[in-house]
Amino acid sequence: MARSGDLILREYTKFRGVDFGHRKDEVYLYRSPDALNVWKNYKGSNGNCIETRPDLELLKNYSDTIFGLFFYNNKLIVHSGTNLYEEDKVIYSSMAQNKSVMWVYGKKLYIIDGKEYLVYDGKKVRTVEGFIPTTTTGKSATGEGTKFQDVNLLTGVRKNAFVGDGESTAFQLDTEEFDPDYIVRAWVNDEETVKFSTDPMRGIITFETAPSIPDTIGQTNVIIQFRKTIKGYRDRITKCTMVEQFDNRVFFSGNPDYPNVLFHSALEDPTYCSDLDYYEEGNDDSKITSIVTGNNALWVLKEPSQSNTTIFYHNPALDDTYGKIYPSVHSSISTGCVAKGINFNDVISFFSDRGMEGITGDVTTEQALEHRSSLVDNKLLNEKNYKNLILEKWEGYLLVIIDNKIYLADSKTMFKNNDQAEYEWYYWEFAKNITSTLVKDGVLYLCSDKEIYTLTKTGEVEAYWTTLEDEFTCPQYQKTTNKKGCVVDIEGAEITVSVKTDNNKFEVIDRYKNTKGYVVPRIKKKKWKSIQLKFSSNKPFYLYSSTLEAYVGSYVKR
Numbered sequence: 001m002a003r004s005g006d007l008i009l010r011e012y013t014k015f016r017g018v019d020f021g022h023r024k025d026e027v028y029l030y031r032s033p034d035a036l037n038v039w040k041n042y043k044g045s046n047g048n049c050i051e052t053r054p055d056l057e058l059l060k061n062y063s064d065t066i067f068g069l070f071f072y073n074n075k076l077i078v079h080s081g082t083n084l085y086e087e088d089k090v091i092y093s094s095m096a097q098n099k100s101v102m103w104v105y106g107k108k109l110y111i112i113d114g115k116e117y118l119v120y121d122g123k124k125v126r127t128v129e130g131f132i133p134t135t136t137t138g139k140s141a142t143g144e145g146t147k148f149q150d151v152n153l154l155t156g157v158r159k160n161a162f163v164g165d166g167e168s169t170a171f172q173l174d175t176e177e178f179d180p181d182y183i184v185r186a187w188v189n190d191e192e193t194v195k196f197s198t199d200p201m202r203g204i205i206t207f208e209t210a211p212s213i214p215d216t217i218g219q220t221n222v223i224i225q226f227r228k229t230i231k232g233y234r235d236r237i238t239k240c241t242m243v244e245q246f247d248n249r250v251f252f253s254g255n256p257d258y259p260n261v262l263f264h265s266a267l268e269d270p271t272y273c274s275d276l277d278y279y280e281e282g283n284d285d286s287k288i289t290s291i292v293t294g295n296n297a298l299w300v301l302k303e304p305s306q307s308n309t310t311i312f313y314h315n316p317a318l319d320d321t322y323g324k325i326y327p328s329v330h331s332s333i334s335t336g337c338v339a340k341g342i343n344f345n346d347v348i349s350f351f352s353d354r355g356m357e358g359i360t361g362d363v364t365t366e367q368a369l370e371h372r373s374s375l376v377d378n379k380l381l382n383e384k385n386y387k388n389l390i391l392e393k394w395e396g397y398l399l400v401i402i403d404n405k406i407y408l409a410d411s412k413t414m415f416k417n418n419d420q421a422e423y424e425w426y427y428w429e430f431a432k433n434i435t436s437t438l439v440k441d442g443v444l445y446l447c448s449d450k451e452i453y454t455l456t457k458t459g460e461v462e463a464y465w466t467t468l469e470d471e472f473t474c475p476q477y478q479k480t481t482n483k484k485g486c487v488v489d490i491e492g493a494e495i496t497v498s499v500k501t502d503n504n505k506f507e508v509i510d511r512y513k514n515t516k517g518y519v520v521p522r523i524k525k526k527k528w529k530s531i532q533l534k535f536s537s538n539k540p541f542y543l544y545s546s547t548l549e550a551y552v553g554s555y556v557k558r
Helices: none
Strands: 007-013 050-052 055-061 066-072 075-080 083-086 089-092 101-105 108-112 117-120 125-127 134-139 157-162 170-172 185-188 191-193 196-199 204-207 222-227 242-246 249-253 261-264 278-280 288-294 297-302 311-314 317-319 323-325 328-330 341-344 347-352 355-361 367-371 390-394 397-402 405-417 420-429 436-440 443-448 451-457 463-466 477-481 487-501 507-519 531-537 541-555
Touching: 066 101, 066 108, 066 436, 066 443, 066 451, 089 117, 101 242, 185 204, 242 288, 249 288, 261 288, 288 341, 288 347, 341 390, 367 420, 390 436, 531 541
Parallel strands: 134 157
Antiparallel strands: 007 541, 050 541, 055 451, 066 075, 075 083, 083 089, 101 108, 108 117, 117 125, 157 222, 170 204, 185 191, 185 222, 196 204, 242 249, 249 261, 261 278, 288 297, 297 311, 311 328, 317 323, 341 347, 347 355, 355 367, 390 397, 397 405, 405 420, 436 443, 443 451, 463 531, 477 541, 487 507, 487 531, 487 541
C-alpha cells in the first residue's frame, strides 16, 4: 500500500480501446474513457500502437441519394435515386427509392429494392420473369392428372402436360379460368401449334384437330402454357428487403405485409419461389429484423415480443412428400433483435435493446447468449438512430455505423467479463452521415447521400486518446507529479500533449513536431487527487506508450 513520500510509476501501454461503460476513474490503464478517431491498424503497424484512422477520399458523386452499391464483373454497380448505374452509365431507370440488396448467383447479378426483383447479365437489366412450372402432368383431356410442380410466386405463367387420346379436342386446364390477355401457347408432339381456340372463363383449350395418341403409352405429348395471375403473389417476393443465400437457395424476408414470414427459392434457381415454400416464424406477427447464415443453419432474428419467441433457426431436412425442407425451430434465446444481425467470425451476432449480443453453443442443443458491447453501451444505446444501424466487416473489425458515427468491435483483441467473451471497441466520427457501405479487396467504400468515398486517404483528421482519470491507486492521498517522470513514445508531424487534474480543464503542456521516438513532457502539478493525459492531433499520429511518475503527499482534504 502506498504511503506518503512514495514515488509511484504508472505505465500506459498495450492499448486496447475505449471504455464508455465505467466511471472514468474505474477504466483500466490500457483503455480510454474518451478517445476519438483512433484504432489499431493490424496491417499497417501490426497493432503495436494506437493510430489515427484514415480519411475519406471522394471516388464518385451522383445526382441523387445512393441506396446501394455492389461490384459485378469488377465494375461498380450503384443504385442512385431511381437509376441503376454501371460506373457512370445508366443501365436501368425505374428503381424504387429504398435501400436495395444485390447479390450474384449463377454469374448473374440479382437486385431487390422493396418494389421489384431484377436481374442483370452484364448486357441488360430485366425484371425477373420467373421459372415457368409444369403444375400438373399426365392429364387427360377432361382434366384428371397428377400434381407436379408448385405455382411460382414470381409468375402466373404455368404449363399443363396432357396425354392425347386421338379423339378429344377440348382440354381442361388445372384452373377454372385463366388470364384472357395472355397469348396461350401449345405444343403437340414437340411441335408448336396455333390451331386452337381458348375459353378463359372455363379454363378450356380446344384444338381444331384432336391431338394423337403418343407413341409411348401414357407419355405426355400435349403441352399447354397459359397464365393465371393470383393477386399479391409476386409482391410477396418483390416487397422483401432482406436476402440471404443458404444451402444453394435464396431466402427472402422483410415484406411489410408478411412481417414474420420467411420465403425461399427453389434449389439453384433464384427465379422460382414456390407458393408453398415459406415459413411463419412464431405464432405472433412481430417482424423479422434480420436473417443470417452460420453454424450450418439459417438464423431468423425477430423483434422482441410478448411471447418471447424471437430467435429461430432452420436446418435442412428431408421429407418423404416434399423433399428437402427447412423446418423452423425456436431457439432457447428470448432476447429480441431490435436492429440488425450478422455473422461475425462465425458467431451469430445481433443488436438488442441492450447492445450487441453473440449466440454461442451447439445449434442442435442449448444456445447461450453472451453480451459483447458493455464497453460502449452507455454511448451506443443513446444514439437516436440506433435501430437503423448499418453493419459492415472490415480488417477484422465489425463496424457498427449510426449516422456519422462508427463503433468498431475488434475481433482480434477480446476479454472475459463475467465469464463472457467481449470485444474491445474504438469510436470514430465523420463530417457526413453514412448511408451505405461495401468492402471490396480490402477497401472500405462509404456512401454519404450522393457521394461514394473510400477510406484510403491520409488526411487531417481530428483524433485524440486520453488516459483514465488516474488516482495512482491511492485516492485518499494528494499527489505531485515528477516533472521529469513523464515519457511518451509517440510519432507524428504535430502532436499536442495536455494534462488535466481533478475537475479542471485540459491544459496544453507542449506541442511536438516531426516527432519519432521518445519525448519528455514537463508536467508539474501539485496536490491533485486524479490526473489525466491527452494526446491529440489533426494530423496522423502513432501512440505506443506513456509513463508518468508521481509522489504521494498528504491526505486529501475534505
